[in-house]
Amino acid sequence: MSYQSQIKNVPGKKVKKIMLYTLSTCIWCRKTKALLSELNLEYDFLDMDLLSEEDQEEAYTEMESYNPHLSFPTIVINRGEQVIKGFEEEMIRHLGHKND
Amino acid sequence: MINISKNAVEDLFSSLSSFNSCRGYFLNPDTAFTKSLIESLLINDDRYGYQACPCRLASGERSLDLDIICPCDYRDSDVAEFGACYCGLYVSRQLAQTGEPIKPIPERRPTKQDRLKSSNKKEIAMSEESNSIKYPIWRCEVCGYLCARDEAPDTCPICGVSRDRFAKVNIVTVAAK
Ligand code: SF4
Numbered sequence: 001m002s003y004q005s006q007i008k009n010v011p012g013k014k015v016k017k018i019m020l021y022t023l024s025t026c027i028w029c030r031k032t033k034a035l036l037s038e039l040n041l042e043y044d045f046l047d048m049d050l051l052s053e054e055d056q057e058e059a060y061t062e063m064e065s066y067n068p069h070l071s072f073p074t075i076v077i078n079r080g081e082q083v084i085k086g087f088e089e090e091m092i093r094h095l096g097h098k099n100d
Numbered sequence: 101m102i103n104i105s106k107n108a109v110e111d112l113f114s115s116l117s118s119f120n121s122c123r124g125y126f127l128n129p130d131t132a133f134t135k136s137l138i139e140s141l142l143i144n145d146d147r148y149g150y151q152a153c154p155c156r157l158a159s160g161e162r163s164l165d166l167d168i169i170c171p172c173d174y175r176d177s178d179v180a181e182f183g184a185c186y187c188g189l190y191v192s193r194q195l196a197q198t199g200e201p202i203k204p205i206p207e208r209r210p211t212k213q214d215r216l217k218s219s220n221k222k223e224i225a226m227s228e229e230s231n232s233i234k235y236p237i238w239r240c241e242v243c244g245y246l247c248a249r250d251e252a253p254d255t256c257p258i259c260g261v262s263r264d265r266f267a268k269v270n271i272v273t274v275a276a277k
Pocket of ligand 1: 137154170171172174186189
């Protein structure tokens with residue numbers, strides 16, 4: 001419950017539910033956020049390094065279920081329907097025109 | 101939010117540039133990208149007391165984060181295999197010259213469980229009779245530099261990391277048949 005309140009929303013076109021697990025210091029996470037904004041897609045993100053220890057633990061467990069390697073960014077589409085690990089530009093761009 | 105001054109970023113950028121240029125390590129030639137990573141290193145320095153890797157989540161406990169203090173234990177392997185370190189701060193000689201864009205690199209750091217399993221094995225097994233040599237041998241876990249002396253050096257003369265990044269090598273002599 002606790003870390004949920006720390007999730008930030010960036011408004012845009014609602015194509016799929018996009019959730020990012022990120023670090024505020026990570027350059028690939030920043031690139032991912034910038035690309036999603038450029039594509040004008042709505043997304044939620046959680047900067048894990050800014051959480052309290054307790055919240056971090058909880059969010060980490062959640063993130064681990066999608067990506068056991070816990071690498072950043074971890075991009076979760078529609079609550080786990082698809083998981084993109086890292087700044088995979090092509091795959092991220094594809095999220096924009098995927099309405100199939 | 102921690103604010104890092106432009107000067108601090110410029111200072112670290114120029115010291116890293118001059119330190120590395122003569123040691124076979126190369127910063128990413130995309131200076132805007134590099135400076136942004138350097139700023140993150142300074143944020144982490146402020147936050148944890150050491151320059152933890154900007155692209156990995158540090159625990160905040162130095163002993164658990166030793167392998168991801170920049171330059172991390174994985175830098176040299178990633179530069180050799182992918183042409184850049186995990187974050188892209190360091191690149192290979194070739195990429196430094198051509199300025200080719202770098203691609204995302206898979207995480208080489210073992211999972212937390214695997215790290216805990218191997219943390220007791222900081223000593224590298226090589227033999228049974230380790231008292232047959234006069235001086236213990238130390239290996240820099242970052243660059244592989246070996247030295248034989250009572251204690252590991254304060255700073256690795258090759259890659260510049262601190263003493264606690266060294267592991268003691270356990271020498272084993274194999275009996276001749
Ligand atoms: S060498 Fe690269 S991957 Fe390793 S800690 Fe530094 S910035 Fe991160």
